[in-house]
Amino acid sequence: MSRLQEEIKKYQESFKQKVPQDIQELMLKATKKLQEQKLSKNALKVGDKAITFKLKNANYKEICLEEQLKENDFIVLNFYRGQWCPYCNLELQALQSINAQLKALNGKIIAISPQTPDNSLTTKEKNELEFEVLSDEFNKVAKEYGLVFSLDEELRPIYKSFGIDIITANNExxxxxxxxxxxxxxxxKEIIYSFVDEDYTKRSEPQTILDIIQKNK
Known part of the structure; x- marks a missing residue:
């Protein structure tokens, strides 16, 4: 089992101990609904051309995918839900752990969420990230990549009870x-690896990313 999977499993075990069973069941039900819709089939796939964009980073500087591809052989584009999501934080930390190896392969990580730049800065500082964390206002880029869904209405009060304020985080x-x-x-601009899952607890393996890039060097 990889380090990321170990950290996810550890978090899940702790979550099960702390959260009432009925809430856990509601959350699982919402994930199952998403899986049944097979939303991931609409996402960009291996062989598709990446859609270029310009988005603000945590310091409000505009970052252009086109320019990044001129400077790097590979871009690892990671879409995450927000700094309020523990699974996202674990994944971002795992990506940070391979950042130096990616740089040595002339690769660069760019993480994207619908959060405001200020909340992106919180994410960057909280997880000690050395890569770009961009703000995708109204999920404009995520929509183009076929990734957007609406959080189940039953989950909204549950998230609120966890202290998660998505409206403030995204300013909409x-x-x-x-x-x-x-x-x-x-x-x-060709997508050579694509990982998308309706289940937010599932994440791409950092080693798989490295393997794909090494194979395509």
């Missing part, structure tokens, strides 16, 4: 979020 009240996703994009 649609409750739309991206499915967690990771894409590896090469110099020709």
């Amino acid at each position: 009240d649609s409750f739309k979020l991206p499915m967690p996703a990771t894409f590896v994009i090469n110099k020709n």
